[in-house]
Amino acid sequence: MYQFNYHRPASLDEAASLMAGADDGTYLSGGMTLIPTLKQRLAAPSDVIDLGGIGALSGITDNGNSISVGAMTRHAEVAASNAIPALADLAGQIGDAHVRNRGTIGGSIANSDPAADYPAAVVALDSTIHTTKRSIPGGEFFQGLFETALDEGEIITSVEFTKPTAAAYAKFPNPASRYAVVGVFVARCGDATCVGVTGAGPCAFRWSELEAELGKGFSASAVANAALDHSEFNADIHASAEFRGNLVRVMAQRAIERVA
């Protein structure tokens, strides 16, 4: 990696002022993407501002109808929690044990990697991204490939998830990296059903056609009737767009079966 100035602020204010004073600063949360990028000299930030020293950013709070997951909460901690079992199940499928013990929810969603797992839950559940500046509805957060609604220097402080009536996450892991080739999160919130899809498109999205079909009757057979355009889906050596389209349907069926 190239040389950079390393900082470990104790507060969000300190982090913000360090960022403001840096030529080309970057925040470090779990480092699961940033550190490999630095090691390969693919990024050359002037300053790396490690958010790991800000204790207030970590931990899970049960608010009754919802839970708040601090942005620096490690995947392993979410996997071991029980307020939203489907979310815990999702966290337990991220990467491997090393990644789950380092990676954070805030870092994951701020990166908006198209193959990350959390975004499927963020868009499917009634969720809110709380930042140092504002609160962003989960459905408006992901804006494209590695693009989010976050402004320059804005830090995610927590992610709030309303507890669903029932939910499940079905994932088809990349055989090499174990990222999601496709992941589908199905959440029932009262009468409504929300379906979040990750891995398939440039960023996580809701499959509204399936949600409409499920509104007519909550059954895995609804998947066959739901339109899905895979022409713009991601394609790589592991899965073509067409195969991803198939996997979205199959993972959706399996998630629905687990919810039902």
Added chain:
Amino acid sequence: MANETGIGAAVKRKEDARFITGAGRYTDDIGAHGQANAVFARSPHARARLNGIDLAAAQATEGVVAVFTGADLQADGIGDLPCGWMVKSKDGSDMIQPAHPPIAVDRVNYVGEPYAIVIGATLEAARNGAEALEADFEELPAVVDLASAASGDQIHENVPGNQCYDWELGDKAATDAAFAQAHHVSSLDIVNNRLIPNAIEPRAALGEYDAASGMYTLHTTSQNPHLERLVLAAFVQVAPEARLRVISPDVGGGFGSKIFVYAEETAVIWAAGKIRRPVKWRAERSESFLADAHGRDHVTKAQLALAEDGTFLGLRVKTQANMGAYLSTFASSVPTYLYGTLMAGQYRTPAIYVEVQSLFTNTAPVDAYRGAGRPEATYVVERIVETAAREMGIDPAELRRRNFIAPGDFPYETPVALTYDTGDYEASLAKALEHADYAGFRARKAASEAAGKKRGIGLSCYIEACGLAPSQVAISLGAGVGLFEVGEVRVDVTGSVTVVTGSHSHGQSHETTFAQIISDRLGVPFENVTVLHGDTGRSDYALGTYGSRSLAVGGSALIKATDKIIAKGRKIAAHMLEADEDQVAFAEGAFTVADSNQSLTFPEVAFAAYVPANYPLEELEPGLSEKAFYDPPNFTYPAGAHICELEIDPATGVVDITSFVAVDDFGNVINPMIVEGQVHGGLAQGIGQALLEHGVYDETGQLVSGSYMDYTMPRADDLPSFTVDTTVTPCTHNPLGVKGCGEAGAIGSTAAVMNAVTDALGVASVPMPATPETVWRAAQVA
């Protein structure tokens, strides 16, 4: 001496304590005073003219000690990297070897080819310097795959049609005649996918030059340090052999990829002399992907002719083999003498004709990788046999049985230049079928179908030629080196034993296995035997470890040396006990006079040899240390039966191996636990090839599968719990009756998996690796 540490005992590995506790001593653990660090600048292009390199900015970079280009090495008389096996084409002409300068001079021919070495006081400085290089590349169209290799742009000036050679083996006319009388002909197009070796320890080198003595010392990750020394001295001309010591300390896996003499250690040892300062290089993982020699990469058309009763009449094989951009150290031999010669498999096929065209492409060089040619041959034979069984409606196990070479047929001369010494193929198959509950398969398949899954079963009855090899045979076929081994047994004054072997352990556990043999033969406690290896300063010229040869060849050399020790010991004991030599017998660690209670222990005789008070000095030299060279009369022929059963989820294409049975005949087994471990590792690699691993270049020659994000290494949860068993027909021509076990898992398993995948899907073929999408697509049409 039958005891708990002797031959046949599952002794725990001596090596493991240091490996598990992080106390191993690998090349990168070794540092030299004043050591500088090297980084190689590597081509970003698959094919380009290198019109020049502006070194100024790199040389001016803080901490950069030196920058050298290919021209600097050439100016200093450093030669090309040679290929050590001459293969001749059908017309009798020699294969064409393109120039292979260690550091590119005016052309680059694959992504990752080094074009400069930058040496820095720190690694950071060297990296900064490498980034500051300004190379003037003029990109040229790349020739990336076998399909376009023969018709694409000519890569090397002296290689028309990019063809290295067009080789043949076997009797074409007899094979044509066999096909003319066939009742049935099965045909199959086969692609053997490119693999990237991925040893856990990346390659590394530390070069040192001692100006006072003129000695060069190279620590490097080599499977055969003497070969490294020979090539660097005789061909590359870094220094005369006597002034070059190559040490290969603990090495974390090789799988063939560390046999070869590479550009990096060549440049490092040369540069150490040039700058009079030690130079260290260690590969990053991404460099390993780009610049370690890759494996496999064949395209084949195979045809099997059968009589009405299923008797094999003839086999035709036509293969194109990808050599990559240059000929690596043994690349030419892999698709020829380690491939075509295995086409008889376990069968009495009377007529076989094999043609192999080797072609250059703008990809990393391809050379031996675990099994080296024999997995490719097994894949061809066992896929076409399975195909024929299905087409003729004969049970695949039964069709194999009908064609097996029978125990009474040995020694058996194949139509493709080998003579098998012994085997019992039906015994291995019978045992494997029993372990696999072959009879119960139909019921299990029905149960899977009821659950919406597709279940398949696949057999593979492989043979390999190991224990490489008889030197004269290999040399007559084009090898540039002999293939014997050396072993030295040094009995210490107190009767403990230091063994120096020319074999090299990079995972094979020689420190344990060889100690078991010595302990067993000399009656010396296992813990009193120390095995040394991997140092040209310690052992005589040796050939190292590959081709499952360590025990069959290196172990046999040790037995020969041990026999000399015992013979000398008997002479010493006869003198001391005032008996005739032929009356003194050696057993269980004691020299005993027949029909008497007169006896001397092994340590007593050893002590007498080194403190020769009562000793026949006029007849015998003092000391008790013997060395032997062993050159085997034949290859060894491990063989076995592998059976894979698996279940496919047609909705996702995911393959779940539900059971894998491997019954192997390795001859006598010294340490069954170590053998089982070798089989497990080989199976993981063979299954990895079938389902997971794939070295992929895009159409411009960029390596797409250049990291673990995209290159799928097999992991524990991809694999079942293996059922591993053995049968034993001892090798007839080496003193231990051993055959070798290092490659069998990787050789036999791939075909078993793919036979099971195609069985489950009911299709003729599926390309490897059978990834979820590949299987899903096949399931759509099946």
